């Protein structure tokens with residue numbers, strides 16, 4: 001591997017956050033590796049080129065089901081190992097929380113691999129449950145139901161159990177228990193042999209040993225039953241003679257849990273609760289520890305928000321060890337551990353690739369060398385002087401002078417003392433000085449803060465053909481960081497510093513925070529844009545939450561999607577699903593494309609009738625308008641337009 005490639009691999013941190021799935025090949029292209037088989041790789045640039053040939057442009061979401069399989073196996077293996085190491089007597093099962101990514105392909109691929117380990121599903125709404133009921137799961141896997149439930153939701157659970165599934169209704173509100181018990185009576189009187197759902201309870205935990213267990217409230221948590229409520233559930237079940245239905249104890253303390261200490265505390269508390277209930281003679285078999293396993297998006301292995309200070313094996317070891325210790329201490333059997341990790345399983349498998357459409361410049365670069373006239377205002381002349389004589393010794397002082405002159409320029413303009421041309425000249429000179437000062441400053445060993453700020457100001461703004469709101473909503477809403485990397489040219493040193501702007505008309509539609517091992521970068525190293533040559537960027541690890549949380553801001557639709565298999569001969573494009581069209585996007589705002597078309601046609605016809613448009617121009621406009629309804633909502637690349 002050439003040393004430049006090694007450097008770019010380090011610049012973008014691929015080996016820190018890539019979990020072994022990504023790399024760079026000799027051509028300098030980003031590759032995706034098949035899990036457990038480094039020999040099989042897919043070249044992302046080649047995939048994009050192939051798709052271009054089929055008329056599928058960017059942005060496009062690439063799905064690699066093998067990475068989903070890889071994550072499933074990592075998790076399963078980690079727990080298997082921990083169970084063996086600590087002589088744990090219970091099992092380990094996963095249920096995939098559908099809310100993380102309900103896309104049919106994702107769920108079906110998950111079930112394909114997960115079924116080998118009896119991994120099941122978790123549904124949190126009627127719609128998710130409705131789909132889950134009809135999907136094929138392995139016989140011994142679970143279907144766990146969380147979230148608030150009305151009677152129909154509970155009845156759907158019975159529909160699932162009636163079809164033979166191992167459904168668990170996790171009680172979040174007392175009313176759900178009432179629905180469940182009345183439906184039990186209804187079902188068993190008609191069909192005494194029918195398989196019934198199991199019951200679980202969700203507990204409110206108070207980690208950090210805050211000792212508020214006995215206090216009523218637990219006001220902070222939205223979900224979960226208090227101790228008294230749990231005791232009430234048990235009492236009601238006993239009265240109904242159905243206490244044997246209570247099989248599961250559940251908790252979930254949040255997503256992207258970055259600190260293993262917090263997790264251990266929660267495990268301790270939950271294991272105690274399980275033990276105490278078990279000692280009451282209730283046959284609980286499952287301890288559901290929820291989701292929350294974090295993804296190390298920045299690769300720093302710290303408790304920073306976009307990272308995690310543990311890996312899958314450490315997580316599994318701690319969970320198994322803590323639960324075993326508590327159960328042994330309390331003399332109760334080890335429960336089967338249910339895990340609802342969604343982010344960890346699905347984040348890696350999807351990559352959004354898009355092109356940089358253009359650069360937004362602070363000042364146009366192609367302005368001809370500035371001529372200074374005798375009658376130019378003094379301030380312009382002085383700026384010109386600074387520009388001509390700035391050097392590595394005086395740059396700091398000259399930069400400060402330039403800042404003053406710029407203020408003066410604006411003041412004079414506002415007082416009506418200089419012309420628009422003078423102001424324009426002055427601005428160009430000012431930015432020239434900044435550019436030179438920045439270059440001098442970066443040559444020094446120690447770059448002072450003011451020049452760091454200048455760098456941010458001077459950095460290029462790359463216009464990326466996507467919507468942050470649609471494809472990386474957590475970056476906008478939560479400042480969640482995702483690795484971003486060019487998919488090609490990685491054998492060349494990136495010489496530019498840039499931030500990204502998306503194509504929405506929203507000034508929040510930008511990406512100006514990037515992963516870093518020690519901090520957060522405010523600019524990203526990228527390559528200089530070349531004329532007539534596309535430059536592609538990949539937003540990595542976007543397989544969890546981003547698709548479903550993405551919104552229609554500015555009516556940008558769902559991007560194209562391709563399913564990629566990595567085989568002996570590189571990539572195989574298994575499936576291509578076209579992204580949303582203008583008419584799809586308009587429909588989400590309750591517009592009717594047919595009606596819009598008819599209205600437009602009528603209006604133009606009238607203009608033709610009155611002679612304002614020729615018949616030819618008019619019908620061409622109508623035809624164009626109609627065609628556009630079925631076009632992609634994103635921009636067409638310049639190089640494609642020229643063809």
Ligand SMILES: *Cc1c(COP(=O)(O)O)cnc(C)c1O
Nearest residue numbers: 252255256291292340341342343
């Ligand atoms: C969201 C959610 C999960 C998934 O959490 P991840 O952080 O994606 O692992 C699991 N269980 C419940 C109850 C949830 O609400």
